[in-house]
Amino acid sequence: MITSAGTFTIENFALQCGAVLPQAKLVYQTYGQLNRDRSNVILYPTSYGATHLDIEWLIRPNGILDPTRWFIIIPNMFGNGLSSSPSNCQNCGLAEQGFWFSHGDNVFAQEKLLREVFGIEKLAMVYGWSMGAQQAYHWGALFKDKVERIVALCGTARTTDHNRIFLESLRLALTGDRAWTGTHFEGIPERGFRTFARIYASWAASQVFYREGIYYQLGYESLEDYLQRGWEAGYRKRDPHNLLAMIDTWLRCDVSNNSIYQGDYHRALSSIQAKTLVMPSTTDLYFTSEDCEAEANLIPNAEFFAIPSIWGHRAGNPYQNSGDQAFIRQVVHKLLDT
Amino acid sequence: MITSAGTFTIENFALQCGAVLPQAKLVYQTYGQLNRDRSNVILYPTSYGATHLDIEWLIRPNGILDPTRWFIIIPNMFGNGLSSSPSNCQNCGLAEQGFWFSHGDNVFAQEKLLREVFGIEKLAMVYGWSMGAQQAYHWGALFKDKVERIVALCGTARTTDHNRIFLESLRLALTGDRAWTGTHFEGIPERGFRTFARIYASWAASQVFYREGIYYQLGYESLEDYLQRGWEAGYRKRDPHNLLAMIDTWLRCDVSNNSIYQGDYHRALSSIQAKTLVMPSTTDLYFTSEDCEAEANLIPNAEFFAIPSIWGHRAGNPYQNSGDQAFIRQVVHKLLDT
Numbered sequence: 001m002i003t004s005a006g007t008f009t010i011e012n013f014a015l016q017c018g019a020v021l022p023q024a025k026l027v028y029q030t031y032g033q034l035n036r037d038r039s040n041v042i043l044y045p046t047s048y049g050a051t052h053l054d055i056e057w058l059i060r061p062n063g064i065l066d067p068t069r070w071f072i073i074i075p076n077m078f079g080n081g082l083s084s085s086p087s088n089c090q091n092c093g094l095a096e097q098g099f100w101f102s103h104g105d106n107v108f109a110q111e112k113l114l115r116e117v118f119g120i121e122k123l124a125m126v127y128g129w130s131m132g133a134q135q136a137y138h139w140g141a142l143f144k145d146k147v148e149r150i151v152a153l154c155g156t157a158r159t160t161d162h163n164r165i166f167l168e169s170l171r172l173a174l175t176g177d178r179a180w181t182g183t184h185f186e187g188i189p190e191r192g193f194r195t196f197a198r199i200y201a202s203w204a205a206s207q208v209f210y211r212e213g214i215y216y217q218l219g220y221e222s223l224e225d226y227l228q229r230g231w232e233a234g235y236r237k238r239d240p241h242n243l244l245a246m247i248d249t250w251l252r253c254d255v256s257n258n259s260i261y262q263g264d265y266h267r268a269l270s271s272i273q274a275k276t277l278v279m280p281s282t283t284d285l286y287f288t289s290e291d292c293e294a295e296a297n298l299i300p301n302a303e304f305f306a307i308p309s310i311w312g313h314r315a316g317n318p319y320q321n322s323g324d325q326a327f328i329r330q331v332v333h334k335l336l337d338t
Numbered sequence: 339m340i341t342s343a344g345t346f347t348i349e350n351f352a353l354q355c356g357a358v359l360p361q362a363k364l365v366y367q368t369y370g371q372l373n374r375d376r377s378n379v380i381l382y383p384t385s386y387g388a389t390h391l392d393i394e395w396l397i398r399p400n401g402i403l404d405p406t407r408w409f410i411i412i413p414n415m416f417g418n419g420l421s422s423s424p425s426n427c428q429n430c431g432l433a434e435q436g437f438w439f440s441h442g443d444n445v446f447a448q449e450k451l452l453r454e455v456f457g458i459e460k461l462a463m464v465y466g467w468s469m470g471a472q473q474a475y476h477w478g479a480l481f482k483d484k485v486e487r488i489v490a491l492c493g494t495a496r497t498t499d500h501n502r503i504f505l506e507s508l509r510l511a512l513t514g515d516r517a518w519t520g521t522h523f524e525g526i527p528e529r530g531f532r533t534f535a536r537i538y539a540s541w542a543a544s545q546v547f548y549r550e551g552i553y554y555q556l557g558y559e560s561l562e563d564y565l566q567r568g569w570e571a572g573y574r575k576r577d578p579h580n581l582l583a584m585i586d587t588w589l590r591c592d593v594s595n596n597s598i599y600q601g602d603y604h605r606a607l608s609s610i611q612a613k614t615l616v617m618p619s620t621t622d623l624y625f626t627s628e629d630c631e632a633e634a635n636l637i638p639n640a641e642f643f644a645i646p647s648i649w650g651h652r653a654g655n656p657y658q659n660s661g662d663q664a665f666i667r668q669v670v671h672k673l674l675d676t
Binding site for chain 1: 498506626
């Protein structure tokens with residue numbers, strides 16, 4: 001498989017929060033080859049806490065995203081530690097400083113990258129899970145002429161109030177740690193990470209997932225082993241400032257909060273022209289099937305395909321989960337054939 | 339309505355954790371009059387973070403529990419701040435010190451109170467919500483000849499793994515605060531309370547409850563107002579050590595973890611002779627309807643009546659919630675008439 005990596009720099013990038021980054025960096029990775037008429041492009045934005053390395057597993061010959069046919073680009077979301085983020089950018093900050101990245105910022109930067117570096121004016125598909133789905137909806141509404149298909153897995157175009165409470169509890173778990181000074185961390189928020197990981201683990205897999213002890217099948221020895229190695233260890237690899245920054249983006253996710261739609265959520269969703277697959281998981285506890293279906297009903301060319309899964313939110317990123325993988329693959333390939 | 343209050347003291351009370359309390363205190367409140375043959379007794383144990391003052395609202399003429407017909411006793415759970423608790427008892431502690439109250443401890447003390455103070459050998463009903471339901475199941479299994487009816491609302495006889503993660507996140511939210519020394523709090527865990535309340539609020543009401551903005555109907559001005567006044571303010575009235583102690587009890591809830599059943603959960607549930615109503619809420623996120631139904635199937639005389647509600651876990655304590663109140667009242671009155 002042909003891959004390439006790059007960093008796209010935007011000078012004086014004006015963010016929605018009002019800040020201007022002298023040099024915004026967008027780190028991306030591509031897979032496969034762009035065809036002559038540039039008609040085989042799939043954009044695959046990253047999800048919470050992830051970089052392209054965490055989500056590229058599903059790009060493989062005959063996989064959900066097939067690089068022998070498609071040219072796939074993963075743009076790293078602002079705040080994820082590779083693209084501009086509190087950990088690597090002096091001019092970046094957190095909500096405490098009135099600074100945040102919006103998904104508008106993400107997709108405007110991505111569009112500029114595609115156009116200026118690759119000459120791409122049209123996307124065959126935007127495929128995203130969770131915060132990736134949020135970006136996919138923003139693409140559909142903000143660049144409605146440029147997106148032919150959307151697959152939005154386990155995500156909504158606007159953050160719900162219930163989801164907001166979960167996010168605030170996560171944010172407070174980290175900023176409640178003694179390493180937090182009120183503006184930043186000095187040292188590692190040891191207990192903050194512990195609490196954070198457990199809150200996340202309780203929400204992101206379903207009750208049935210735990211009832212059936214699926215983590216034993218994945219090689220964990222106990223519930224505590226799963227919580228530590230399967231969750232906490234992963235978050236500890238991240239800079240905690242970045243974990244906060246991505247929550248700040250998620251909390252403010254609203255496809256209509258921009259100059260184009262000016263808060264008219266219904267108009268934003270009804271403007272999406274892409275053929276859109278709305279694919280929640282039947283057991284997702286924060287991007288519920290009901291919330292996703294309500295959005296599907298507002299998008300003209302949407303089809304609603306809930307993933308029948310006990311993996312909760314993680315059904316939409318079905319690593320180590322062949323059943324959900326097969327379901328998603330089939331539905332996505334059918335969409336790509338139209 | 340005739341009420342009376344009392345404190346029952348047990349000398350040298352040996353707890354399941356191995357500790358012995360020189361003077362265990364059980365604070366109780368009664369409502370109504372005990373009839374001559376002592377056949378009209380309803381026991382109504384307390385739930386998490388609650389005292390009898392918080393749960394007595396449903397005791398009123400023609401209410402769910404009617405004190406003109408029944409003699410109702412609310413025993414305050416150990417750890418709740420009225421009965422023996424870390425806040426009022428030098429010999430009490432927390433899991434950090436190898437100390438905890440089990441529900442076995444609660445119901446053994448309650449049984450002794452009923453027998454020695456009131457001469458009560460039989461309960462017409464044990465009615466409990468949440469941790470109260472846990473105690474009701476313990477009554478049914480540990481004193482199977484003494485309990486004629488059980489109403490177990492939104493609770494399980496054994497804590498599930500999924501529930502455990504939620505509880506651990508709550509516990510870590512408090513003990514992650516800088517006021518925690520490793521063994522106790524010095525000062526108020528300000529940020530701990532904030533995180534704790536938001537974790538609790540996200541789990542205890544349902545996604546639909548928030549989607550429909552029910553808190554506005556209850557007089558709150560915003561989501562943040564609801565989280566602060568409706569949740570955080572209530573927990574801040576409690577001693578945080580007691581909040582941990584009650585989690586320690588909940589984490590260890592297992593109707594079969596005692597010398598009688600020696601871990602045989604199926605045998606413990608199948609030993610319950612009481613006519614039992616298993617009443618989860620259809621939208622409870624931690625005592626799920628499925629978990630409750632599985633337990634109902636193991637109890638010989640159980641009937642399963644899920645409360646069709648959007649109030650999540652709180653459907654089972656339907657203060658300010660007339661729909662669920664009417665549903666529960668009807669089912670309970672029918673049970674009491676048999």
